[in-house]
Amino acid sequence: MGSIPKVKSLSDLRALINNYQGALSEGNKSIINEIIREMERSGGVTRSNRESIKKLMNRLAEKNGVKVPRKR
Template sequence: MGSIPKVKSLGELKSLINNHKGTLSEGNLKIINQIIGELEKGGVSKSNKENLKSLMNKLASKNGVQVPKK
């Protein structure tokens, strides 16, 4: 399997997720789509920053990834 290219836009990310959705669990796919939905509403802002952080931490936790606390 080749490496996955770095994405440079939300459109590229959506395309990448669509191409590889068969390798993602339903739970991961749901969280990723929620994150994309928040970003499509206008990117990261003061109003959604905590929600995005929570979704990303949830995704990391489901996959055993340690997120450093700042």
């Protein structure tokens, strides 16, 4: 099994998700696709969408039992 290629763009990320979608739960795919859509709408992470993307990423982490450290 080869390594997962490095993602350099949103289209790379979308292709990666499509290639490995069988390994992801529907919930994970849904959240990841929401993150990608938000970034595509805004041209990446911007001041206006940073909090929205952060909430989506925290939701993804929580869904998978990953503890995200809080900033001090």
